[in-house]
Amino acid sequence: MIKFSILIANYNNGKYFKECYDSIIAQEYENWEAVILDDASTDDSVSVIKNIIGADSRFRFFENTKNSGVGITKSKLIELSTGDICGFVDPDDAVTPTAVSSSIKNFQNKEVVLTYSIFMKCNEHLQPLSAFKTRQVKNNDPYFFNFPIQIAHFVCFKRNIYLQTEKMNTAMKIAEDQDLYLKMYEKGKVKFINEVNYLYRFHSEGISQNDNKSKSYEYFAQVIFNAMKRRKLEKINGRKIPDQYTNSKEIYDLLEYQHSISYRIKKKIIIFAQQIFG
Template identity: 45%
Template sequence: MQEPQFSILIANYNNGHFFKDCYKSIVAQTYSKWEAVIVDDASKDDSIEIINDLIKGDDRFKLYLNKTNKGCGYTKHKCATLAQGDIMGFLDPDDALVPEAIALMVNTHLKNKDVAIVTSKYEFVDLEMNFTKPSLYGSNIPKGKSYLTYANGALTHFATFKKAAYTQSRGINPFMKRAVDQDLYYKLEEQGKHLFLDKVLYRYRVHEHSISNNDNLYKAEYWHFYAMLKAYKRRKKKHLKIDNFSKSYIKILASNYYIKRFERLKFSNKKCSQYYLLYKAFIAYPLHKLPFKMKSLMVLILGRI
């Protein structure tokens, strides 16, 4: 049987100074039939010079440029559209793969034709790529459950998928700014089975621009909530099973989202924003965490926040 081609998809924005380690992990792969599709989203640093200097003369790497900054959804969608591989997977330019990552993923896909997406585990590393701690995320989804309602973090790095399943799913939404991966995982789950490899195949570098470490986390939570709603509506329209995903569950998700945003502003002077977010939390689901909402409202009125 002919070996399938694997497409490594890399969406870059201002991460050129980290790309050397990413590049080294790619060329060190034990599986040889791969391509790396890199799309730069109009970086303002010296990413293009750094990447070009590393990949020059190696036609396995393809670098494309966005003329203007388009955002995560657009750039990742472009990566997948330009890919030629039968199997694909995203790698962030500031992270790295373990040497056998692609070989294990390709072998798993070949053995499981009905599987649309295969995920694994990752570990945290520091700026010098030294191991810091294992990730607690990544797991099987119990039989009868779905990624949509089971748990956050069940599907995570390193995630790979068959191009046929990606195409049938309509792929990445180019207009989404965040939670792009989660939206894609929901769609892929609708095209075939999920299989989890209990192995660390991905090295996640933590730095000041990591989304988990910045003040834009609530924006990611909004887009994740948006992706869940879209998946719910899509599955309902197709009459697909949606375990435990009721209208009440949607209201709870919405209420929690606004409460989290409210709590982030608790000690700020943005009174109007605090009132607005608390109001939205009430409207989303009045009875959800009602004592907390009432107490927060009273404290706001009395001017103690």
Template identity: 40%
Template sequence: MNQSTPLFSILIANYNNGQYLQQCIDSILAQSYTNWEIIIVDDASNDIISQKIYNKYNKDSRFTIVSNQTNRGCGYTKRKCVKMAKGEICGFVDPDDAITKEALEVMVNEHNYSKNLSLIYSTHYICNSNLEIEKIADYVGLISKKESYLSSNSNKVSHFASFKRKLYFKSSGIDANLEKAIDQDLYFKLEEVGNIKFINKPLYLYRIHDFGISQFKNNIEAQLQFVKIQKRAFKRRLFNKSIKVKNINFILLAKKELIVNNAMALQLFKKGEIAKMYMLLLKNSKLFLFDYRFLILRMAILPLKQYFTNLLK
């Protein structure tokens, strides 16, 4: 890494966010740190605004803009972004969000200071649909030295996050099959190949609007996906002894999945999908394995589970 001015790759995975994309790009053009490139991978958008923006910057050497021939999903598109990056440092910016003027400069200084940091993250501003600041996110924060991010059972790591590309390729990288919780899955993997650091300063503007991929109606599904990637990370660390970070508690994870499943069951009830609701609730029975007090209950509900399985056939 060039210790003074390493190239910073800003990665943007876009799908029909043309109405916000220019504001995102403007925040990058205004950066105090100037050695950057923008990688935009479009996931087969059909909005005219995105295409107009691409045409505007296509001849700018700092921009690399490509499109998937068909819609491949967020995980695939983000993985492709990293593959195309040339910078020593990378960071994702969602096309409907923006970064503060000093964001890249702050991140580069921190990465230059410590070679063993695989991931550096800051806090961010919560903004309305017009990207007007409302507050600073209160859930992002420092991970205790006694814990890993995974064992903290929290969502403390978030935007703005940057990582060393060299260390990224020591992990399995972004899962191309994921549609939600993609960033969190990446954070767990980066924690396994280096140290992570928190910067207590908002460097990112996070826009709240109706079409956000993990907002509003998608939130419950995103939470459930987050639990699933936690479980996968736990198993990865449990069986790979070379990973020197603390493991998560499986019982805490099971309790969290119970909460999310119950919330999803409520949504099914509101839709009138009663049989599916009961099936989801009955799936919770497998989580009782983590506590011997529930073993009798698990055995008792097996006939009921078979009944609703037959209803769905």
């Protein structure tokens, strides 16, 4: 039976963890572990989380000796996990009861290396606001860079395939997830699950929701540039890719053509054909 590792990187979010915990133990799929790594929180997160998980052996709790940042923490979590499939859940968010089981079903297709679904934007009390609109992306496309973002929560991936990549680039900090997604994309098929499987909490202390957003945009451009070089691309839509990374605008300008109506129509046709014919 496939084992699923739920990976939780925590920093000062203990006060939100109970709802995350409740959503995990409510999973329809039973063969899972939850691996939690606290990144040297300065609040009472450690005691709060330890008290909530108690002696439940399905939860494994670890602590960084010093604050290392979300990229390093998430990278460590993958190394600490023992499951066949991994999926990150932020401690201030939650998953729906069928989140793990619906992902596992799609990994029955041996070519699938990553799944993603719809996430529900919620207020600070985790009450639903609106769903993030996304859809199946085009597979096997060297010019796919998840820009604009389509692959998003709840992202699950094969651990053994991840270990065959260059692994997560922790220097990318707030865009480390995008770095992971693009590296996995290059290893096989990604599959969109047309279900709301993730509840994303908006609150003032959220890492990706404050002043870090502009920094994330900059790091994402570097992730895209690295992917271009990794794929040995020399041109994008007839325009030369720079030899060295200089600024985000230069990279995003190369992808501007992907916003055109003609490109989008062509992409939809190809995606439809991939879904029909595999």
